[in-house]
Amino acid sequence: MPDTDRNDSPADWSGAFAALPMETPPDGGWQRMQHALDATPARRSRRQWPVWLAAAAIGAIVLVPVLHRTGNETATPASNELAARKRVPVDTSRPPLSASKRPDTRVAANTEPAQPIEAAVRTEATPRVATNDTPDPHAAQLHDQLAALQAESAQLEALLAIARDDRVASASGAALAVELDRRIGRIDASLSQPGLADVDRAELWQARVSTMRELAGIETTQRWLLSSGERYDGALVSVD
Amino acid sequence: MPTSVPTTTDAPRSSFAIDVPEALLARVRAGERAAFEQIYRRFERPVFNLALRMLGGAHGPDGVEEASDVLQETMLKVFNKIGDFRGAAGTANGDGASPFWGWVRQIAVNETLMRLRGQRRHLHDVALEDDELAVDSGPLPTAAADAAALNRALARLPTATRSVLWLYHAEGYTHEEIASLMQRTPSFSKSQLARGGRRLRELLEPEKAHA
Numbered sequence: 001m002p003d004t005d006r007n008d009s010p011a012d013w014s015g016a017f018a019a020l021p022m023e024t025p026p027d028g029g030w031q032r033m034q035h036a037l038d039a040t041p042a043r044r045s046r047r048q049w050p051v052w053l054a055a056a057a058i059g060a061i062v063l064v065p066v067l068h069r070t071g072n073e074t075a076t077p078a079s080n081e082l083a084a085r086k087r088v089p090v091d092t093s094r095p096p097l098s099a100s101k102r103p104d105t106r107v108a109a110n111t112e113p114a115q116p117i118e119a120a121v122r123t124e125a126t127p128r129v130a131t132n133d134t135p136d137p138h139a140a141q142l143h144d145q146l147a148a149l150q151a152e153s154a155q156l157e158a159l160l161a162i163a164r165d166d167r168v169a170s171a172s173g174a175a176l177a178v179e180l181d182r183r184i185g186r187i188d189a190s191l192s193q194p195g196l197a198d199v200d201r202a203e204l205w206q207a208r209v210s211t212m213r214e215l216a217g218i219e220t221t222q223r224w225l226l227s228s229g230e231r232y233d234g235a236l237v238s239v240d
Numbered sequence: 241m242p243t244s245v246p247t248t249t250d251a252p253r254s255s256f257a258i259d260v261p262e263a264l265l266a267r268v269r270a271g272e273r274a275a276f277e278q279i280y281r282r283f284e285r286p287v288f289n290l291a292l293r294m295l296g297g298a299h300g301p302d303g304v305e306e307a308s309d310v311l312q313e314t315m316l317k318v319f320n321k322i323g324d325f326r327g328a329a330g331t332a333n334g335d336g337a338s339p340f341w342g343w344v345r346q347i348a349v350n351e352t353l354m355r356l357r358g359q360r361r362h363l364h365d366v367a368l369e370d371d372e373l374a375v376d377s378g379p380l381p382t383a384a385a386d387a388a389a390l391n392r393a394l395a396r397l398p399t400a401t402r403s404v405l406w407l408y409h410a411e412g413y414t415h416e417e418i419a420s421l422m423q424r425t426p427s428f429s430k431s432q433l434a435r436g437g438r439r440l441r442e443l444l445e446p447e448k449a450h451a
Binding site for chain 1: 253311
């Protein structure tokens with residue numbers, strides 16, 4: 001076997017990882033893909049509504065105390081620009097455009113390293129990318145707001161790490177938490193887009209914190225109910 | 241703070257670095273299914289491999305199924321969003337445009353990270369800022385050349401650690417890029433990298449770890 005016959009150690013982890021054989025997906029992937037291409041729109045629109053409705057309804061009931069408390073602590077005057085954009089839906093579906101900026105990344109056929117990721121979005125109509133060369137009170141306010149949101153997000157992550165217990169969770173609570181996790185994942189994917197304007201970034205972070213609050217509320221409520229012998233719903237499921 | 245780039249003599253080459261003719265992309269943009277199949281065939285292995293490595297499922301049917309799901313979701317997004325792609329088809333472009341493969345890879349990474357978060361595998365990995373002070377250095381263990389042993393060791397790492405290792409060492413992302421992808425700080429990426437390297441050594445050389 002080629003793997004065990006080699007007696008030379010790779011120089012570094014990059015070399016070791018590069019020497020791993022490329023895995024091959026199971027047969028039938030393209031056929032599956034074709035079915036998905038044909039079926040995707042109808043399937044998704046039908047499936048997602050009930051979960052979001054349930055999340056909104058139960059979240060509104062369960063999270064009032066949490067939102068009340070954290071809302072008082074973090075409510076800072078939003079920038080006019082952000083406030084004006086508040087009702088604009090956040091696009092969490094657009095995939096980011098990027099190749100690595102790491103200078104030593106090699107690409108095919110000994111070509112130049114991947115170019116800066118900003119170039120990928122250069123042709124998009126995004127002139128709102130913030131710059132640092134002109135003092136802008138709105139920009140400073142946005143930066144402060146962004147820092148506060150990121151700090152709260154980190155606190156909520158820490159709270160979740162403590163509060164979350166996957167071994168015992170109610171069925172509906174677990175389903176809601178998974179859906180909220182997915183929503184956060186979509187927001188994270190949007191946040192990873194290069195060239196985001198500060199106002200868009202702040203909007204996404206606001207959405208992230210709001211979702212994290214919902215998630216933290218569900219998890220802490222589940223733990224609290226469990227500790228007092230109650231349950232979120234009638235069916236407890238154990239997840240190993 | 242400067243990014244600590246490891247002293248590599250051979251920088252990572254992404255398996256995604258595949259040139260695609262502009263004419264082929266134009267046909268896909270026009271909705272031609274046969275043209276998209278060509279794109280799919282070119283990138284199915286890199287996408288599947290990346291997902292399998294990051295998910296840590298190289299040794300089980302569940303992992304293969306998960307990675308297959310990531311492959312499908314990634315390629316669905318490529319097909320549905322290809323109209324948004326504004327970069328260049330190949331890599332040797334002179335105008336600084338992002339290559340198509342970089343776009344595909346970014347979608348695949350995001351899809352994998354979304355799946356990890358959806359399955360709640362991320363949150364319990366806590367970064368220790370001091371970890372980055374302990375640099376993972378020195379020659380690699382001989383066992384690092386054994387693909388099976390290295391696969392097993394990788395599978396035993398925490399998810400976030402394994403993901404950072406793979407994105408940095410195999411795909412060539414910077415700490416800043418990894419931080420952006422994972423909504424963490426560059427320090428998190430650095431500490432995970434250092435911790436992961438040390439842990440991999442321990443797993444590949446257990447006798448030295450306990451000496």
